[in-house]
Amino acid sequence: VGLIPLEExxxxxxxxxxxxxxxxxxxxxxxxxxxxxxxxxxEAVPPFANTxxxxxxxRASDTADAPVRLRVAGTLAAGADPSTVTVEPGTAVRIxxxxxxxxxxxxxxxxxRTAAEEDGAAVVIQVPASPGDxxxxxxxxxxxxxxxxxxxxxxxAGHLGVLASLGxxxxxxxxxxxVGVLSTGDELVDGPVELRPGQIRDSNRHTLLALVRxxxxxxxxxGLVRDDEGAITAAVEKGAAGCDALVTSGGVSVGDFDYVKxxxxxxxxxxxxxxxxxxxxxxxxxxxxGTPVFGLPGNPVSSMVSFELFARPGLRQLxxxxxDRLLRRPVRGVAGEALRRxxxxxxxxxxxxxxxxxxxRYHVRSSGxxxxxxxxxxxxxxxxxxxxxxxxxxxxxxxxxxxxx
Ligand code: AMP
Ligand code: MG
Numbered sequence: 001v002g003l004i005p006l007e008e009x010x011x012x013x014x015x016x017x018x019x020x021x022x023x024x025x026x027x028x029x030x031x032x033x034x035x036x037x038x039x040x041x042x043e044a045v046p047p048f049a050n051t052x053x054x055x056x057x058x059r060a061s062d063t064a065d066a067p068v069r070l071r072v073a074g075t076l077a078a079g080a081d082p083s084t085v086t087v088e089p090g091t092a093v094r095i096x097x098x099x100x101x102x103x104x105x106x107x108x109x110x111x112x113r114t115a116a117e118e119d120g121a122a123v124v125i126q127v128p129a130s131p132g133d134x135x136x137x138x139x140x141x142x143x144x145x146x147x148x149x150x151x152x153x154x155x156x157a158g159h160l161g162v163l164a165s166l167g168x169x170x171x172x173x174x175x176x177x178x179v180g181v182l183s184t185g186d187e188l189v190d191g192p193v194e195l196r197p198g199q200i201r202d203s204n205r206h207t208l209l210a211l212v213r214x215x216x217x218x219x220x221x222x223g224l225v226r227d228d229e230g231a232i233t234a235a236v237e238k239g240a241a242g243c244d245a246l247v248t249s250g251g252v253s254v255g256d257f258d259y260v261k262x263x264x265x266x267x268x269x270x271x272x273x274x275x276x277x278x279x280x281x282x283x284x285x286x287x288x289x290g291t292p293v294f295g296l297p298g299n300p301v302s303s304m305v306s307f308e309l310f311a312r313p314g315l316r317q318l319x320x321x322x323x324d325r326l327l328r329r330p331v332r333g334v335a336g337e338a339l340r341r342x343x344x345x346x347x348x349x350x351x352x353x354x355x356x357x358x359x360x361r362y363h364v365r366s367s368g369x370x371x372x373x374x375x376x377x378x379x380x381x382x383x384x385x386x387x388x389x390x391x392x393x394x395x396x397x398x399x400x401x402x403x404x405x
Contacts, residue, residue: 003276006347010313012271013285014326017292017314020177020244024170027160032216033173034320035153041146044139045165048082049101053134056092056114056123057105066128072121076102092123101135108134142166152322174320179212180239181205182222184232184250184260185298190224203375204249204303208296211307212247215315227251232263240267240288244318247311250298252284260284260295268293278346279372280306285314292318299372305349305384308404330386330400333362339385339399340392347388351381354401362401 022036051057062070070092074085078098085093087104094116095101095108107129115124142148148162149155155163155171163171183205189195190202202224212219220243225235232251239246251260252272261284264270270286270293280302284295292314296306313326333354341348352364364385368377385393386400393399 002274003281003345004273006275006277006309009273009275009283009285010310010327012273013294013310013314014317014323016285016287017245017317019320020174020318022172022174022320025173025175027163027168027171029176030155030171030173031157031160033155033171033176035149035151035155036172036174036320038150039148039153039163039168039171041142041144041148041166043142043166044144045142045162046136046138046140049138050078050098050136051095051101051108051134052097052136053108053110054096055094055108055110055112055134056125057087057095057102057108058092058125058129059087059089059105060107060129060131060133062089062092063107063109063125063128067124067126069122069124072116072123074102076100092125094120094123106131106135110134152320154321174318177217177244177315177318178220178242179217179315180220180222180243180246181208181212182235182239182246182248183224184227184248185224186227186257188224188250203300204296204298207300207304207375208247208249208307211304211312212315215312216319217245217315222246227257227259229259229263232259233267236263236267236288236293240291240293243291245311245315246288246291246293247296247307248284248293249296249303252295252297253282264288264293264295270295276346277305277309278344278348280309280349281346283310285310297372300375301351301372301378304375304378308384308402309349328402330402331362333364333383333385333399333401334359335385335393335395335397335399336363336365338392338395339364339366339387341387341390343389343391345389347386349402350385350387351377352383352385352401353381354383354385354403362403364399364401 073091075094076099082100082102113127188202209219251258268288273283294311296303351367354362354364357363367381384402
């Protein structure tokens with residue numbers, strides 16, 4: 001069987017993952033979503049000129065000969081209507097951070113540079129002010145009509161705050177994909193049960209649900225399904241109907257009871273690939289009635305690496321990320337110890353701990369046993385070292401690293 005290069009398999013996956021239809025999503029649900037159109041400002045931020053300091057709003061020209069004594073014409077707290085007072089020549093208004101600059105004033109003197117008289121009716125301004133001192137002009141952050149964020153911006157916490165400051169209640173984004181996760185295998189059990197002979201506990205579903213969430217999608221637990229055509233059919237049909245993508249693990253290699261294969265072939269259009277990588281050589285990808293399906297291998301490390309190399313980029317494309325932001329970009333690292341392998345026509349992804357060195361580069365060391373069933377070494381790894389076909393890399397040699405965080 002011919003092995004498919006990694007890049008070709010990734011191309012096929014991305015070819016089958018179209019971005020979801022954009023829609024308006026409540027602001028607080030949009031964290032991590034990608035904008036579908038440029039977002040514009042309808043209002044100025046800040047909406048009015050206001051003070052950056054607690055102090056006195058003054059006419060700067062009144063303070064040229066400081067120290068000067070000014071009559072206090074009133075007080076403005078943040079939120080107060082500024083039309084209640086005016087700063088006439090020879091007067092000042094007590095003002096708190098965030099309050100609007102009253103008519104007549106063009107500067108603020110911070111309270112530390114003033115001395116109020118005991119009854120509060122007058123204040124001595126101790127230093128001269130220049131026009132604009134401690135005044136935050138209207139529209140300083142954003143002007144009406146301005147583009148705030150371009151299309152295809154991933155919304156973080158700060159973005160949501162900016163949009164809230166503009167009065168956005170809903171945001172036009174590519175919606176968060178609902179991603180169904182399914183484990184298959186007669187050997188698997190879940191929950192607080194005692195293992196019978198031949199049984200193991202289902203770990204993949206929990207890992208994959210977490211990876212789906214980490215990717216920014218909404219995980220949907222489709223459960224643990226027996227190696228039984230009817231049960232797998234029911235789970236896949238339910239998932240395809242209610243989710244934007246499906247991730248299965250197990251049953252995609254060449255074992256005797258790999259019914260996932262039969263079911264997916266019957267319900268959907270699948271490609272069964274053998275990718276030139278280790279771990280995670282087998283990959284099934286296709287769609288069931290338009291819903292992309294990632295059939296990942298069952299070995300726990302393989303399913304994680306396969307998710308990382310295929311499902312994550314595909315899901316990011318559903319999420320509206322642009323083409324140059326689907327795959328992780330490798331960083332150049334240095335082998336902190338020899339990373340050995342044998343030539344086999346495949347690219348190896350070695351579970352490593354990458355730590356920043358004094359030379360500014362990541363130094364990588366194996367995180368433990370590299371067999372595809374040894375999940376702990378994968379859990380301890382924060383990166384995958386990419387070893388091209390060959391003998392590996394000597395200690396001190398440079399190596400490409402995919403940082404997983
Ligand atoms: P399969 O791909 O179904 O042939 O499974 C390959 C290996 O992965 C076998 O050792 C399975 O027992 C194991 N495996 C499959 N699914 C899971 C799972 N959900 N959790 C843990 N191990 C699994
Ligand atoms: Mg199986």
